[in-house]
Amino acid sequence: MARPNKQTQFNIWYALAAMLRFFLFQSWWVSYKTVEQVPYSQFEQLLQQGQVAKIWVNENTIEGTYKKPKDNDRHRFVTVRVDKDISQLLDKYNVTYRGVVTNTFLSDLFRESCRSSSSSPSGCSCFDASPRTRAGSAAS
Numbered sequence: 001m002a003r004p005n006k007q008t009q010f011n012i013w014y015a016l017a018a019m020l021r022f023f024l025f026q027s028w029w030v031s032y033k034t035v036e037q038v039p040y041s042q043f044e045q046l047l048q049q050g051q052v053a054k055i056w057v058n059e060n061t062i063e064g065t066y067k068k069p070k071d072n073d074r075h076r077f078v079t080v081r082v083d084k085d086i087s088q089l090l091d092k093y094n095v096t097y098r099g100v101v102t103n104t105f106l107s108d109l110f111r112e113s114c115r116s117s118s119s120s121p122s123g124c125s126c127f128d129a130s131p132r133t134r135a136g137s138a139a140s
Helices: 006-034 040-048 084-092 105-117
Strands: 035-037 052-057 061-066 076-080
Touching (some): 040 052, 040 084
16 A cells, blocks of 8 residues: 655645634634623623523633523623622622633743752742741841
8 A cells, every 4th residue: 555645644734734723713703703701790780680591600710691692692601700709899889890810821830840840848949939048147
């Protein structure tokens, strides 16, 4: 059995990559058109008005469906959770607020690699906030 030449193999990988990009774009587009991002304060209002059919509570977000689709045909929503004490304070002053999820993947990855390669007990010195004393100096 003859192996395909390198030119054919190269073109197959381009075709597969193009198809993968198309499917990722299509998935993003459908989500963009059907899922509405709402501030947490608006989510609380929707709950009080009885417009929420179902919710799924995650660690950082709340996803749900409306009882009736919105004017823009969006029937799902997502919001980022906010601490209850803060939300009660902001509600008191009629402030619109939303939570934010911070992506800390790279900094966490750097910290772990720094800890594993560092000889200090607390890990990397660049993240250590404790005061350092030099050997032989008196600590106050």
